[in-house]
Amino acid sequence: MSKSGALDLATGLGGKIKKQEVQSAVQQYEKYHVCFGGDEETRKANYADMVNKYYDLATSFYEYGWGESFHFAHRWKGESLRESIKRHEHYLALQLGLKAGMKVLDVGCGIGGPLREIARFSSTSITGLNNNEYQISRGTELNHSLGLSDSCNFVKADFMKMPFADNNYDAIYAIEATCHAPDAVACYKEIYRVLKPGQCFAAYEWCMTDNFDPNNQIHQRIKAEIELGNGLPDIRSTTQCLEALKLAGFEVLSEKDLAADSPVTWYLPLDTSQFSLTSFRLTPIGRFITRTMVKALEFVHLAPAGSERVSSFLEKAAEGLVEGGRMEIFTPMYFFLAQKPVSDS
Numbered sequence: 001m002s003k004s005g006a007l008d009l010a011t012g013l014g015g016k017i018k019k020q021e022v023q024s025a026v027q028q029y030e031k032y033h034v035c036f037g038g039d040e041e042t043r044k045a046n047y048a049d050m051v052n053k054y055y056d057l058a059t060s061f062y063e064y065g066w067g068e069s070f071h072f073a074h075r076w077k078g079e080s081l082r083e084s085i086k087r088h089e090h091y092l093a094l095q096l097g098l099k100a101g102m103k104v105l106d107v108g109c110g111i112g113g114p115l116r117e118i119a120r121f122s123s124t125s126i127t128g129l130n131n132n133e134y135q136i137s138r139g140t141e142l143n144h145s146l147g148l149s150d151s152c153n154f155v156k157a158d159f160m161k162m163p164f165a166d167n168n169y170d171a172i173y174a175i176e177a178t179c180h181a182p183d184a185v186a187c188y189k190e191i192y193r194v195l196k197p198g199q200c201f202a203a204y205e206w207c208m209t210d211n212f213d214p215n216n217q218i219h220q221r222i223k224a225e226i227e228l229g230n231g232l233p234d235i236r237s238t239t240q241c242l243e244a245l246k247l248a249g250f251e252v253l254s255e256k257d258l259a260a261d262s263p264v265t266w267y268l269p270l271d272t273s274q275f276s277l278t279s280f281r282l283t284p285i286g287r288f289i290t291r292t293m294v295k296a297l298e299f300v301h302l303a304p305a306g307s308e309r310v311s312s313f314l315e316k317a318a319e320g321l322v323e324g325g326r327m328e329i330f331t332p333m334y335f336f337l338a339q340k341p342v343s344d345s
């Protein structure tokens with residue numbers, strides 16, 4: 001099951017990075033970002049290293065505070081965060097028309113929480129593509145513990161260079177993952193290549209909305225904080241995302257920012273003005289306890305040096321996400337459903 005204790009957090013922190021090298025990895029990761037003198041072109045040129053370091057450093061925190069599915073969700077009043085996350089995943093499966101016997105690809109699958117939920121919901125066989133060794137090891141462990149090893153598996157590879165044959169999958173989806181791509185068109189072209197003609201690709205993308213003003217310094221600061229705290233080379237606009245799909249060859253069947261009409265704000269779990277027993281570890285008190293605990297674990301050498309700095313930039317990211325959500329300049333759930341033309345065979 002998902003790691004939930006303090007020692008689980010401490011022992012998992014750093015992923016596959018040697019514990020004595022975690023602090024150095026944190027410093028190297030930070031230097032990619034604007035706040036520490038980095039720039040967009042360097043992040044794009046070194047995206048694989050940057051994203052791998054990010055998930056080695058952050059995965060243990062994500063699993064501790066968020067569970068197995070590392071994403072936001074459209075949420076109804078009276079609905080718990082966990083319920084909304086499952087429904088968000090089911091919605092994607094229904095939009096793709098997934099059914100038993102289909103061969104499905106999850107691009108950028110994390111530790112496989114959505115993959116397992118969608119496989120059970122749709123009775124499909126799902127392969128999770130991930131370039132982070134630590135996340136794959138955790139996902140494989142969870143698949144086995146839940147008896148899903150036969151229907152769910154992982155492949156370690158870069159989604160910009162997939163090791164799959166052309167026209168290989170019946171459906172492909174990505175949940176808040178392809179935002180890590182340094183080039184959206186090239187990423188979508190690779191997804192297009194491995195998808196069978198006539199079949200669909202659906203995703204939730206992280207995007208800046210039309211309200212974002214690149215000349216507004218506050219908007220720029222918020223964008224930079226989100227990039228730093230989430231391992232992103234850049235955050236595209238919804239318009240750029242849509243254009244990239246079309247340039248890759250897809251026919252866009254539908255698209256919508258699901259955050260725009262969510263009855264409960266998507267950033268509620270990170271909002272320090274709110275309190276929730278069901279998401280206690282994400283509340284101000286819960287985050288304070290986590291921060292204090294990490295500091296103590298680092299002090300007694302149960303957590304590697306640099307752990308508190310990871311906690312710090314993740315908290316900064318949470319602040320940026322909440323600000324971006326309140327100002328409606330950022331969305332983590334720009335949804336689209338796109339089809340590869342039947343004629344492309």
